[in-house]
Amino acid sequence: MSINFKELANKYQTPYYVYDFDHITKQYNELKSSFKARKSLVAYAVKANSNLSVIKHLANLGAGADCVSIGEVKRALKVGIPAYRIIFSGVGKIDSEIKEALTLGILMINVESDAELNRVEQIAKELDIVARISVRVNPNIDPKTHPYISTGLHENKFGVDIDTAKRMYIQCKNSDYLEPRGIHLHIGSQLTQLEPIKESVKIVSDLVKNLAAIKIELSFFDVGGGLGIIYDDEKLIDTNEYAQSILECLFGLDITVVCEPGRFLVGNSGVFVTKVLYEKVNGNKRFVIVDGAMNDLLRPSLYNAYHKVEVLNDNQEFNDCNLVGPVCESGDFFAKDVQLPKTQHDDLVAIYSAGAYCFTMASNYNTRGKVAEIAYEDGKDRLIRKRETFEDIIALEEEYIK
Numbered sequence: 186m187s188i189n190f191k192e193l194a195n196k197y198q199t200p201y202y203v204y205d206f207d208h209i210t211k212q213y214n215e216l217k218s219s220f221k222a223r224k225s226l227v228a229y230a231v232k233a234n235s236n237l238s239v240i241k242h243l244a245n246l247g248a249g250a251d252c253v254s255i256g257e258v259k260r261a262l263k264v265g266i267p268a269y270r271i272i273f274s275g276v277g278k279i280d281s282e283i284k285e286a287l288t289l290g291i292l293m294i295n296v297e298s299d300a301e302l303n304r305v306e307q308i309a310k311e312l313d314i315v316a317r318i319s320v321r322v323n324p325n326i327d328p329k330t331h332p333y334i335s336t337g338l339h340e341n342k343f344g345v346d347i348d349t350a351k352r353m354y355i356q357c358k359n360s361d362y363l364e365p366r367g368i369h370l371h372i373g374s375q376l377t378q379l380e381p382i383k384e385s386v387k388i389v390s391d392l393v394k395n396l397a398a399i400k401i402e403l404s405f406f407d408v409g410g411g412l413g414i415i416y417d418d419e420k421l422i423d424t425n426e427y428a429q430s431i432l433e434c435l436f437g438l439d440i441t442v443v444c445e446p447g448r449f450l451v452g453n454s455g456v457f458v459t460k461v462l463y464e465k466v467n468g469n470k471r472f473v474i475v476d477g478a479m480n481d482l483l484r485p486s487l488y489n490a491y492h493k494v495e496v497l498n499d500n501q502e503f504n505d506c507n508l509v510g511p512v513c514e515s516g517d518f519f520a521k522d523v524q525l526p527k528t529q530h531d532d533l534v535a536i537y538s539a540g541a542y543c544f545t546m547a548s549n550y551n552t553r554g555k556v557a558e559i560a561y562e563d564g565k566d567r568l569i570r571k572r573e574t575f576e577d578i579i580a581l582e583e584e585y586i587k
């Protein structure tokens with residue numbers, strides 16, 4: 186990446202996010218081509234980074250969208266992802282969301298419980314629409330990732346067990362308002378081991394074969410997302426091996442493979458750039474305080490997640506410190522016990538791997554406006570989201586002051 190962070194800081198102020206769109210293209214093409222001639226759909230998990238220009242970029246590449254709220258469905262539609270490439274997932278869909286999703290005619294709804302299936306059936310009946318259904322199966326496999334981003338164990342709230350899934354498909358088959366269309370699993374995020382994916386896909390593909398034997402034929406096999414990226418020194422799953430092991434399990438089935446990557450497509454496209462305000466020493470602990478904070482980039486505070494950080498100056502004198510923001514929480518840090526050079530006011534700090542689950546988790550805590558987002562493509566930068574102003578932050582409250 187040859188982005189000149191300093192130039193962007195002068196042009197757009199700090200903090201900001203910049204996303205390398207060419208990297209997103211490269212990641213998309215790598216994954217898409219690993220499925221080779223097989224019918225496949227790469228449905229981008231919009232929650233990773235839902236900036237409209239990011240989704241648009243993926244739409245142009247031919248991606249579909251995996252959405253976890255009706256708002257995300259509408260974002261995808263707005264930038265031209267066709268309804269037939271949009272999937273609606275999530276453990277707690279609201280009635281109004283189900284209704285709207287059915288009306289919009291998306292590819293399918295990933296249902297996560299029998300109670301939800303009943304709701305969908307009821308709503309479809311009221312609308313006199315046939316709902317295309319995919320059931321999210323929880324294969325009870327440990328994905329060997331961080332417990333907060335593990336989803337494929339029965340102790341997690343996601344999906345249903347095999348027997349429940351089978352019953353739900355039979356209910357679909359017997360209903361005038363439900364059409365069994367696909368099957369879904371998603372065992373976790375930031376996966377770096379292939380084995381748990383293979384095991385899960387095998388379990389779920391066996392169910393697909395069992396269903397076919399009772400004349401329930403599914404058209405889509407959705408393996409979920411979760412492919413990891415390098416934050417630090419992780420060893421990654423090879424996308425060709427990934428695709429190959431999935432296709433092996435599906436041998437003999439006429440079924441389209443769907444995958445729903447979020448982090449893999451956008452995570453390493455993004456850099457969060459912030460500016461040094463001050464250094465201080467408390468006792469013998471050194472702190473470098475920057476203008477970005479946990480409200481802008483929450484992952485270190487939320488998951489103790491590692492992000493590589495780099496001070497963009499030429500100083501060679503490195504010392505241990507905590508890199509922290511101005512928010513009034515001790516949890517407001519980007520890195521702890523990290524070796525950073527001596528800094529000066531206005532030095533820039535780059536926080537890498539910030540394209541996924543960073544801006545989308547941002548809040549206005551401490552009445553801080555959300556920062557600017559910038560796209561970098563073909564050697565050129567452009568603003569894709571304006572920095573929020575004080576007026577933006579208070580806009581929905583102001584008229585109610587008594």
Ligand SMILES: *Cc1c(COP(=O)(O)O)cnc(C)c1O
Nearest residue numbers: 230274374410411445446447448
């Ligand atoms: C979050 C999520 C994804 C994307 O996960 P990544 O780790 O970003 O690839 C895919 N599918 C579902 C159902 C999800 O909830």
